[in-house]
Structure formats: C-alpha cells, structure tokens
Amino acid sequence: MITTDALVENVHFLSERMSAADVGWRALASNLSDIAAMGARPVLVTVALGVARTTHEEWILRCYEGMADFAKRSGVAIAGGDIVRAPSLFITIAAVGEVRTSNRKTRDAARAGDVLAVTGPLGASRAGLEILVDRPDLENDGRFVDALAAYRRPHARLREGARFGASSNVHAMMDISDGLSTDLHRMCAASGVGALVDVSQLPIAACARSFAEVAGRDPLRYALGGGEDFELLVAIAPRAFRAVAAGFERAFDRPLHGIGVVTPEPHLTIRDAVGVRALERTGWESLG
Amino acid sequence: MITTDALVENVHFLSERMSAADVGWRALASNLSDIAAMGARPVLVTVALGVARTTHEEWILRCYEGMADFAKRSGVAIAGGDIVRAPSLFITIAAVGEVRTSNRKTRDAARAGDVLAVTGPLGASRAGLEILVDRPDLENDGRFVDALAAYRRPHARLREGARFGASSNVHAMMDISDGLSTDLHRMCAASGVGALVDVSQLPIAACARSFAEVAGRDPLRYALGGGEDFELLVAIAPRAFRAVAAGFERAFDRPLHGIGVVTPEPHLTIRDAVGVRALERTGWESLG
Numbered sequence: 385m386i387t388t389d390a391l392v393e394n395v396h397f398l399s400e401r402m403s404a405a406d407v408g409w410r411a412l413a414s415n416l417s418d419i420a421a422m423g424a425r426p427v428l429v430t431v432a433l434g435v436a437r438t439t440h441e442e443w444i445l446r447c448y449e450g451m452a453d454f455a456k457r458s459g460v461a462i463a464g465g466d467i468v469r470a471p472s473l474f475i476t477i478a479a480v481g482e483v484r485t486s487n488r489k490t491r492d493a494a495r496a497g498d499v500l501a502v503t504g505p506l507g508a509s510r511a512g513l514e515i516l517v518d519r520p521d522l523e524n525d526g527r528f529v530d531a532l533a534a535y536r537r538p539h540a541r542l543r544e545g546a547r548f549g550a551s552s553n554v555h556a557m558m559d560i561s562d563g564l565s566t567d568l569h570r571m572c573a574a575s576g577v578g579a580l581v582d583v584s585q586l587p588i589a590a591c592a593r594s595f596a597e598v599a600g601r602d603p604l605r606y607a608l609g610g611g612e613d614f615e616l617l618v619a620i621a622p623r624a625f626r627a628v629a630a631g632f633e634r635a636f637d638r639p640l641h642g643i644g645v646v647t648p649e650p651h652l653t654i655r656d657a658v659g660v661r662a663l664e665r666t667g668w669e670s671l672g
Numbered sequence: 673m674i675t676t677d678a679l680v681e682n683v684h685f686l687s688e689r690m691s692a693a694d695v696g697w698r699a700l701a702s703n704l705s706d707i708a709a710m711g712a713r714p715v716l717v718t719v720a721l722g723v724a725r726t727t728h729e730e731w732i733l734r735c736y737e738g739m740a741d742f743a744k745r746s747g748v749a750i751a752g753g754d755i756v757r758a759p760s761l762f763i764t765i766a767a768v769g770e771v772r773t774s775n776r777k778t779r780d781a782a783r784a785g786d787v788l789a790v791t792g793p794l795g796a797s798r799a800g801l802e803i804l805v806d807r808p809d810l811e812n813d814g815r816f817v818d819a820l821a822a823y824r825r826p827h828a829r830l831r832e833g834a835r836f837g838a839s840s841n842v843h844a845m846m847d848i849s850d851g852l853s854t855d856l857h858r859m860c861a862a863s864g865v866g867a868l869v870d871v872s873q874l875p876i877a878a879c880a881r882s883f884a885e886v887a888g889r890d891p892l893r894y895a896l897g898g899g900e901d902f903e904l905l906v907a908i909a910p911r912a913f914r915a916v917a918a919g920f921e922r923a924f925d926r927p928l929h930g931i932g933v934v935t936p937e938p939h940l941t942i943r944d945a946v947g948v949r950a951l952e953r954t955g956w957e958s959l960g
C-alpha cells in the first residue's frame with residue numbers, strides 16, 4: 385500500500401520554533417504513523433520539498449538529516465525526491481508499505497463490545513506545541529522535556545502496529561493524529577458503532593498534566609483533544625483483550641491502555657465521577 | 673520504481689490562466705513523463721494537494737477531474753491522497769512504475785558515436801505559455817491552438833518510453849522537461865560525453881515557429897530552450913538507429929527525429945549554416 389501526506393509551514397509545523405532536523409524527523413514520523421496504523425511495514429518513501437526563496441541550503445540539509453535519522457531507525461529507504469521553489473515551506477512524503485492482505489487493518493471494523501485501547505499516554509505533543517507557541521519561558525523547564533520531545537521528535541508505532549496487524553483479535557486500528565475524541569469519532573462513524581470512554585482509565589501524559597496545571601487548564605482536554613502523539617487506537621475482541629494486552633506488555637515493556645468499550649448505539653459518551661455525558665470532538669485546529 | 677514531483681502555483685503552473693482541469697492534467701502528465709523516461713509502466717500515483725483559503729471546492733474537484741482524465745488514459749490508478757491548507761496551491765504527486773530491471777533506462781549511459789534523437793517537435797509548450805502570459809490577444813488565434821494544447825494538456829511519452837526501454841540499442845533516455853539544451857547538458861554530463869546537434873535536423877513545432885515570427889524571436893530558441901513538451905531524448909547505437917527509427921515510425925505513425933551525435937569530447941556544440949559553435953544552456957526560468 386501507499387500513503388501520502390503534506391505538511392505545510394505554519395499549518396502543520398513551526399519552522400521558527402523547531403530545528404530543521406526536527407521538522408524533517410516529524411514529517412517522516414507522521415507519515416509512517418499512517419503505515420503503522422494499517423499494520424504494515426514501511427519500505428520506502430519519497431520526499432518532495434517546497435522551499436521558499438529565504439530558505440537556506442543549510443536548513444534543507446539539516447531537514448534531510450532529521451528525516452534520514454528517523455528513516456534509518458525505521459528501516460525505511462528514502463527512494464527519491466524533488467526540491468522546488470514555493471512561497472513557503474512544505475514537505476510532501478509518499479510512503480510505500482507492505483502488509484499481508486489478511487493483516488491489513490482499517491478503522492471501519494470495530495464491533496460492539498470490543499475493548500478500545502491506546503498504545504501510550506496522550507497529550508504530550510499538544511503540551512509541547514503550546515509551550516513552544518505560548519510559553520517559551522518554560523522551554524528549558526525539566527518538567528516539560530518529554531512534552532517538547534513528543535512534539536519535536538514523535539515516534540510512529542510501527543512495531544506495535546505490525547503486532548496488532550498479525551492478530552485477528554484486533555478488529556480496527558488507526559493512529560491518533562488529530563486527538564482521541566476526533567479520531568474515535570472517525571473510527572466509530574466508519575464502523576457504524578458508538579463508544580463509551582472511561583475517564584479514570586484514560587492515560588494522560590505526566591508532562592501534559594503538569595503543563596495543564598501551569599496553564600490552568602483541564603488536563604483531560606490534552607488527552608482528548610491533543611493530537612499528534614501518534615499513538616495507535618485499537619478495537620479488540622473483548623475475550624482476547626487480556627491476552628493481547630499481556631503480549632503487548634511483554635513485547636514493549638509498557639502497558640496497553642484499555643480506555644473504554646465499543647457500543648452498538650452510534651453515540652460517543654464518556655464516563656467520569658459525575659456520570660455519563662456526550663463525548664464532543666474537542667480537537668484543536670492544527671495550530672489554533 | 674517510484675518518483676515524486678511537486679508543482680507550485682506561479683512557479684510551475686498559472687492557475688489564473690488555466691482551468692483547474694488543465695492544472696490537474698498537466699501535473700500528472702509531468703510526473704508520468706519521468707516514468708516514461710525510465711522505460712517504465714506507471715501503476716499508481718498518490719496526490720497531495722495544498723490549497724489556499726481562497727481555493728474553491730469546485731476548483732479542487734475540477735483539478736481532480738483533469739487528473740483522473742489523464743490517469744484513465746494512461747492506465748494508472750490514483751491510489752491515495754491528502755488535501756491540506758497551504759499559503760498557496762501546490763500539487764505533489766508520487767508515481768509508482770514498474771519496469772524489468774534490464775529495461776530500465778537512465779540518462780548516464782550515452783556513448784560516443786550514439787545518435788541523439790527526440791520523439792517529437794519541440795517548443796510548442798513554451799510558445800503556449802508565452803501566449804498565456806504575454807499575448808492573451810492571441811489565445812483564440814487558430815495558428816496557436818496546438819501551442820496552447822501543448823502547454824495545457826501535455827502528453828507523457830509512455831508507450832514510446834516503454835518501447836525504447838525494451839531495446840538494448842537505446843543506451844540513454846530522459847524526458848525533456850527544462851528544454852533540450854539544458855537536458856542534453858545533463859545527459860552528457862551524466863554520461864561523461866559531449867554532443868553535436870545539427871540545427872537543420874532539429875524539429876521545431878510549427879506553432880512555435882509561427883509564434884516566434886509574431887513575437888519577433890528566433891524560433892530556434894523555442895526548440896532549444898522551451899521546456900515541458902515532455903518529448904523523450906534518447907541516445908541510440910549508431911548501427912541500430914535506422915531500424916529503431918523505422919520501428920518507431922511504424923508503431924506511432926510519426927518520425928523519430930535524429931538531431932545529432934554523441935561525441936567523446938565533453939563539449940556541447942551546435943552546427944548551423946554558419947558553422948559550429950558552443951551550445952549554451954538556454955532554458956528559461958520556469959515562468960521567467
């Protein structure tokens with residue numbers, strides 16, 4: 385299979401607040417996250433770079449270095465490219481992956497009763513972005529190292545995705561790129577189901593909690609609305625969940641977080657200490 | 673193999689002087705021309721579209737229609753895409769082609785003594801561009817229908833490229849995207865050879881000649897410097913040239929134009945009625 389994604393300066397990334405290498409790394413990671421979400425192995429990518437008149441050659445080289453760094457770690461070849469002049473920076477990556485047809489996962493196969501799970505804590509990347517944009521004074525604060533790293537150098541859950549791909553108990557899978565609430569809505573709409581999320585089970589990144597406290601915001605908002613952590617969201621057959629989670633923890637030395645269940649009624653709800661209420665799509669605009 | 677190309681508004685195309693469908697067609701044609709130049713068959717493409725806030729949905733639909741039109745004629749599937757907001761329009765296409773390794777052609781294998789040939793008349797696309805930019809009063813002049821069509825709806829020489837790919841007598845191949853003089857320099861530099869072009873053999877598009885006359889310019893400039901006709905430039909074993917050209921004419925019902933020879937000395941020269949002189953790279957800036 386093949387995917388493509390374009391990232392545009394000031395829409396998808398902030399070249400003034402990130403190093404060129406981080407921009408390159410991040411662009412490739414977000415593309416390979418799509419491959420991970422299908423249960424596929426990335427094979428090669430092509431990179432087309434639009435650069436402004438004001439872009440220095442040094443910036444371009446560093447950007448490629450960041451990409452090459454991530455490519456090497458992911459076992460993917462950069463197979464071709466193009467550099468063109470543009471009014472502002474953009475990076476378009478096309479990624480070719482391979483996956484056995486029977487292993488290929490999609491977002492439209494969640495079934496009522498499935499356990500919903502995510503592969504890691506959420507909200508760190510959003511916290512990192514807000515620090516860069518609104519609170520540069522916190523950039524060197526030790527509490528937020530993980531938040532900044534999550535924004536600048538995200539990972540794509542390639543091994544996790546391949547593992548889920550090989551399991552027939554994983555019914556549906558996608559990556560969380562626009563925030564859990566938005567992406568869960570997408571999975572449910574595509575599958576013709578609903579979901580009930582349990583707040584007490586939701587893994588909120590510690591750095592997102594800390595930042596929410598500093599910023600005087602609800603930490604839940606980061607976990608539900610903060611995109612670009614690139615964790616995977618999966619719907620797993622209920623009888624198999626315990627075994628799948630145990631296998632995951634053995635393989636990756638961290639937990640698989642069950643966060644709720646798939647419901648037959650096509651409504652998204654969330655349960656907290658107060659009760660059950662509708663789960664709104666609370667994704668932020670990309671850099672809003 | 674896989675290739676990628678990005679086209680940016682006002683750098684590579686003029687959205688104000690072309691229909692959206694033409695922009696889409698042209699973007700795909702220029703990408704598939706790269707595939708043709710390798711002797712490959714295009715299999716699938718992905719399309720990433722960057723659209724400005726001011727771009728209408730209608731424009732996007734028409735642009736895809738133009739692309740789909742060309743895709744259908746070329747037997748290629750549009751396998752995926754992305755649409756993002758951007759400061760101005762851009763289109764990045766990645767194209768996957770297949771070619772037997774032994775058939776794959778490159779630009780770096782021209783040999784001294786080879787006959788240089790092109791698959792069709794040159795200069796029409798450049799004339800069309802100049803009409804759109806400088807002489808809109810000529811847009812409906814019957815003499816320039818071919819020039820405008822060459823600019824708006826170029827062809828990729830896919831069947832021609834595949835035919836050359838299958839011939840061991842074709843040593844080197846590339847598409848002429850930046851003008852013959854520029855691309856021939858590239859082929860010669862990559863192959864470590866030179867070339868002598870014979871002006872009397874150079875096929876200049878009739879509409880380019882007409883426009884040159886109207887514009888008071890040397891028609892040769894269009895044939896040497898006008899890019900984006902997407903004809904193929906090939907270096908063919910001298911003993912085989914006659915047979916290759918005859919086969920080409922039988923297959924495509926038009927001539928293969930021998931335009932000169934590859935020389936061992938790494939200099940590019942051109943011979944006209946006056947004598948032999950250096951062949952300068954006379955490509956224009958994209959929209960210069």
